[in-house]
Amino acid sequence: MSPPAPDDVDAPEALAAFRAEVRAWLEENCPPSLRTPATSAEEVWGGRRATFPSDDARRWLERCAARGYTAPTWPRGYGGAGLSAAQARVLEQEQRALGCRRPLVSFGVWMLGPVLLEFGSDAQKAEHLPPIARGEIRWCQGYSEPGAGSDLASLQTRAVRDGDDFVVDGAKVWTSFADKSDMMFCLVRTNPDAPKHAGISFLLIDMAAPGVSVRPITLISGSSPFCETRFDGVRVPARNLVGTLDGGWTIAKRLLEHERSVISLMRDAAPEDTETLAAMARRCLGVTADGRIADPILRDEVIAADVDFLCNRLTLQRSREAAQAGRGPGAESSMFKLYGTELSKRRKDLRVRLAGYQGLGWDGDGYTAAELQVTRDWLRSRASSIEGGTSEIQLNIIAKRVLGLPD
Amino acid sequence: MTFLLSPEQDAIQRAARVFVRDQLPVAHLRALRDAGDALGLSRERWRAAAELGWAGIAIADAHGGAGLGVVELGLILEECGRTLAPTPLLSTSLLGAGALAAAASPEAATILEAIARGERLVALAHEEQPRFAPYRVATTARRADGGVWRLDGAKVAVLDGVAADHLVVVARVTGGPGDRAGLALFLVDAGAPGLTVERRSRVDSRGCAAVTLADVRVPATRCLVGAAPGDGAPTGADVLDRLIARATAALCAEMLGGMQEAFDRTIAYLEERKQFGVPIGSFQALKHRAAHLFCELELTRSVVRAALVAVDAGAADAAILVAAAKAKASATYVDVTAEAIQLHGGIGATDDLDIGLFYKRARACELTFGDAAYHRDRFGQLQGY
Structure with a gap:
């Protein structure tokens, strides 16, 4: 069975039809209770010891898995939906438009799956991919x-x-x-x-x-x-x-590229916090008579961080468009890992400074759950530019593989 | 698709690259500078560029242009940025032609056709303050007998003002400096009685003028856009805002080309220059700086392109994207070129090498239409921060 030529399914009329079909399916199958952002405790990771925050969450995973939507671009035979990159993008856009939660959060789908598809034997693909797509093995x-x-x-x-x-x-x-x-x-x-x-x-x-x-x-x-x-x-x-x-090093490096893309795509997809930086600044610092954030220096920091956030998001979008034109994640994933984590550190650091003394809370009385989260997120973010390859390693990769500078 | 070029756009950019390389290399700017050229550009080469369709690229077909948008104009300017090519694309093809296109007069149509042929240059005389402040206009326009307007005031930083055959002068009909309302656009000939145009030599060697208007008489038909035309027609400030938004996005494209060229030259130098017996590009301290610049450049490329596309599409968030693009491009162009000098070492600080010319142009571009701080503030203001 050969897949249809990409030109067919990616033609504008075909994509529009696919969009309508996906939207109708999501409307009918995504439980209304799952159309709000998930807290980390509500994420569904699957596995033999899977826990679900609700019956709806279990049903949502089962329905998506049955349709191949937990791993949309994988072949149908391995639990995917056999979608083209452009179709998968449409699916993602429609899920986002409806506010659907991810049915499954999975290192198997994001990292192992793509390298098994590329490097695994037929037997390994058949053994491991379908349980990953169904969320049965974590x-x-x-x-x-x-x-x-x-x-x-x-x-x-x-x-x-x-x-x-x-x-x-x-x-x-x-x-x-x-x-x-x-x-x-x-x-x-x-x-x-x-x-x-x-x-x-x-x-x-x-x-x-x-x-x-x-x-x-x-x-x-x-x-x-x-x-x-x-x-x-x-x-x-x-x-x-x-x-x-x-021969594992080649596979290891390819998996790291997928990991870096996933980290940055996830950050791009999820609103990083329920309260925007600007809203938090207004709440914590107050506003001037003409409605602006009262502290002009912190205001400029907030704006500069938002401008860079926008630029980073647009660059991810540009990279996705290039990928749809036929290029997989390459060394530019190092740029996204580097910039995404450094920017995230900057923004979380700024939040604690906006919060003032309330940003110093560790636990117990006198702090809201949201305030404590801001503090923990700030501290947690320090590791983000270390894990998955330090920022300095990413700079090395960019210098070598993108800029071609000598060793 | 926002970011991928269409085959037509790709062809425009490739043709521009060839023309710029052959006709407008950095050596062309140097030659004008060293000759002390008052115009700051070559009208002869501009006519050659006009034959490629540059001059009228954003002018409507009805007036002899190609009827394309700032995306296409930006692709040409990006290539011009790579060689610091001095052209009147911004002053004439975008700002001047844009103001004339907003007028309905037969004379404006005739001038537009001459612009598209590369025969006529027009500059926008708008700014009056030491830094960009679009509504702080004190130049007055008073109505006299017979519907004639009398203009008095002083303008600074008029791009290609010495070379221009006509000026489009922004003047205040009502209100005071800082008011958005009350601005109108007038067409004034270069030799008009009462008009003085003085060259101002700048670090980037580009044509620039200071202009004074002492009781300059302008007939009613040469009021291109009135302060309050009524019937829902755009006011002078509406047209000015639109022209500046388009020109800012287009300038960002030029800046992108300039920073990319300075970066490419720097990477080549890091590979070629040897110290301690090895290429200096093998030193991690320098690699990391180069990789940082690469990231900033890529981010700038994305936001500039998004701004250009949004402006052409008339998107709701176009103004926000233009502010973000100019804020980012201003900072990145100056950073990249300042680092380019440092990474080139001693030779980078000499006039023998072109790198310093890019640094100077970066500073001029940064301050034109508002610097990074101005546009960050605008980005916040537009979103109610």
Whole structure:
């Protein structure tokens, strides 16, 4: 079965018809209770131990999964809807227009899926993609290690072939939601004698296997989804090797590109806070007789941050249009990771300064939940330009791969 | 699609790139500067550009133009920005022609046709303050016998004012400086009695004039747009706002071309220049600065393009996007060119290299139609901050 030529489905009339069809489907199938922004506690992550904030949320996931809308651009045979990039954009626009929540928040859909489609065997795609799309299996990412941060390729977690299995020993750190996930896509060293980039493999590990242990990490902002994961003689079936033995670095880098795009797209899609910076400034600083934010210096900071936010959003839009014209995420995803996180830090820092003493609250009486969130978000944001590749690593990537500057 | 060029737009830009490279390289600006050229541009090369359709690109077909928008004009200006090409695209093809197109007189139509042929230059004499302040106009227009207008006042920073065959003068009919209401646009010939046009030499070597009007007589037919024409017709301030919005967006396109060129030249230099036995572009301290500039440039490109498209579409958020674009482009152009000098080292600070010319042009563009602070404030004001 070959997909229809892109020209057909992406023709303006075809897209308009598709838009009408999608809108009607969403109107009929998205429960009204799910047409409001989700708090982080209301997000649906799926997995064997999935929790749903409501029956509606469960129904919404089931309906979307049945139609392939949890992974719209994946082939139908693997649980997707087989949409073109332009159609997926229409779907996203219509969901946004109606205020529909994401049916599923999933590292499997965003990160693992795309690389399995590119590098996985037919058997691996058939085994792993459909449960990801249905939200049945939740995945976490095993990349960083206590001794391998920015220098990720120096990772030391060992996988040694033993019969039909690999035996894995080592530790991963910053594994988001490792304590709630069913499986981990993991970088392991399979050849300690090769140059560091050439001895790494991409392995899929069952978190329920004997020898896996998980410890949550507390950040400066308090409790976090981050964990440290240890492997002590964990046996992993050899069929869970993705790509070639010792060829995992290429897959690892591609997955990072998807991760960076997703981080920036998510930030673009979600309103970062329920109260805009300008509204918060008006509330905290008061307004002048002619209705302007009273403090002219902080006002200029708010405006400058909003101008850059707009510019960043437009650049994401430009990149998406280029992608629809046929280019996948390339090195520019480093620019979005860099700029998005640096801008986010700037904006969250500004919020705390706008809040004044109420921005210093840690917990307990005297602070609203929203005020405490502003403070925690500010502290949490400091890690955003470190995780997923530091800002300095992104600058290195831009200098090398976009600007072509010499090593 | 907002950001991808149509095949026609792509063709316009490619043709402009070739023409600019052959006819208007940076050396052309240097030659005008070194000769102390009073006009600050070459009328001969402008006529050649007019044959490509530049002069009338935004003039209606009925008046001999191509009837295209600021997006297309911006593509040409972006290429001009790459070589700092001095052309009257902004002063004549956009501002002057825009003011004339707002008038319904047969004379305005005739002048528009001459502009489209590249034979006539027109400048907008609008500003009076040390920095951009669109409504702070003190030049007066008083009605005398026979419907004749009498203009008195002084104008500064008139772009291509020395070269212009006509000036479009913004003058106040009613109210006081700062009032938006009461402004009208008048057509004045370069040699009109009572009019003095003096060249002002500027860092960017572009044509610029100070203008004084001492009882300049203007017939009623040469009032292009009245202060209160009535019947819902646009007022002088309405037309002025529209002209400035279009010109600001178009100037941003020129700035984009200039910053891209300065950046490209800097990256090439980082690869070529060796110190300590290696290319200086291999030093992380310099790589990171270059990568930062790249990000700012890409963000600027997006907002400038979005502003141009919004202006042509008459979008509701066009004014906000223009303010954002000019705020961003002003800051980025100055940053990129200042960094370009530093990254070039000693040679970057000499007049032998072109980089300094881009830095000077960046400063002039920054201050034209309002600097970054002005447009950030406007961005906030338009949204009720």
